[in-house]
Amino acid sequence: MDEPETDHLPEASLEGARVALLSWYREDHRSFPWRETTDPYEVLVSEVMSQQTQLSRVVEAWREFIERWPTAADLADADRAAVVGFWTDHSLGYNNRAKYLHEAARQVTEEFDGQFPSEPAALQELMGVGPYTANAVASFAFNNGEAVVDTNVKRVLYRAFGVPDSDTAFETAANRLMPTGESRDWNNAVMELGGVACGQTPRCDEAGCPWREWCQAYATGDFTAPDVPEQPAFEGSRRQMRGRVLGALREHGELELDDLGPLVRVDYVPDGTYGREWLRELVEDLADDGLVSLEERKTSTVARLRR
Template identity: 70%
Template sequence: MTDADEGSDGTAFAGDASPSAAALEPMREALVAWYERDHRAFPWRETDDPYAILVSEVMSQQTQIDRVVPAWESFLDRWPTVDDLAAAERSDVVAFWSTHALGYNNRATYLHEAATQVVDAYDGVFPKTPDELQSLMGVGPYTANAVASFAFDNGDAVVDTNVKRVLYRALDVTDGAYESAAGALMPAGESRIWNNAIMELGGVACAKKPRCDEAGCPWREWCHAYQTGDFTAPDVPTQPSFEGSRRQFRGRIVRLLGDHDEMEVDTLGHRIRVDYTPDGEYGREWLRGLLSDLDDDGLVKIDDGGDRVTARLR
């Protein structure tokens, strides 16, 4: 891994993995389109109420998401507004927290105190910036930025474990450069959609066990890990087993075609696999299957001229 360098477009990314200024906008568009096309349906994604979003963020800290959804819905049924929560007995809030196995009961205490602050210090109106939101009890930089982003579209780029994994794998970003790289990637003034999208990418396609092809990762064309086959990450200290997998050979194909205008299929086969034989088990039929997958993903174009079949990146 390399330290982050300043790109030609003024953004900070890791050296060899730096996307050009021309690639940056297509990367943004591809990710947002992927997210809008299909994403996990969490109820707090359907609201811009800062109170409801704050509750979801506090509940999600170190709690499995499948337990958070019913707890969040029950919590808002019981205390639907910040005024309701501020007026509640703190002991009732803590008892709810414990009953729903949300862990660390002090988070319930902090959430109740934060609601009281909003009512007493802000006349019931939530502050809108990350800095102001950090004045609330128990609200740190990450939670403040998440609420500012998802409630007010007024946040900075979110950097959580999932986002770090994406940046490390896709752009070869290393410790100390995550914040600057994430900020450079995010389109100005679009923190709500962008942070949802990149967090979804890390949670669905670029999880600890990557699902690049299965989840249709929109960044495969540019991803350093996908092209090299190295899917280690800060929270994934050992490389998942992919030796001999179709993903490994797809990555080799993309990397080779990136260095050539086009290649004949047999030449490509011999370059990606030492035991490639045109009519063998790992021959043209096997290779055409890989190329067809990449063609379906919009990454590779197959030109069939009869006797001469070539492949190139789109």
């Protein structure tokens, strides 16, 4: 089996990617109420509700659910039919999830003395809690999980670092990337990246993706992924050209604009339509994003990646 591509990246590059992603997430991210709590019961409810349900629909249902049954003990005392009825009324998917959540609340109350376990393995003892949900609750409630790997995370890792389409490879790469002691923010951040910037149709520049400097897809314009089998129509786009600039500077270190141009477009001509003026504007955009620096010399302009 192929090794995850991250195994071939120097640790300095991985550290830069870690810092960039966490800074991007902490500066601004979508606001969901379950991101504002570390209560394991509230986190578990959000995870169960979010299974195959759009997050925009989950928000109101989650708030109403927590208002009606604010603790695991309250849910355990509830009539199971009422819980299932709530689930049905809010179109939250399979009713078995409501039954399992009700039973898990009973287990916490009666078998765990009202205290949620904090380890992923122990959380899996709760009814309906599999490895993914257990790890998510451990991460978001206790900052004590491994890297979460869902469809969004796989898409990001496949595109950014060329991780092979293998569950084992994705898990290995995700855990290598995650900084020690940061599972709460890290897992939220990488899922946010997949949901906001690196969706099936990517929004790299619009969302200010913090991984553009390292991303193979951004450099090549190939945004296929395990859940995106056909290449989106980005051939010749500005996004693709920006990616080629970063890829060329990563490979060559620093380049004068006229040496960089042909590596970005084969039809580059210094005084042409796609020439020095066009390239300077492209590189200045990257400089404004903090990805590239420009140095004016006596007879030329030199570009390099910003460190």
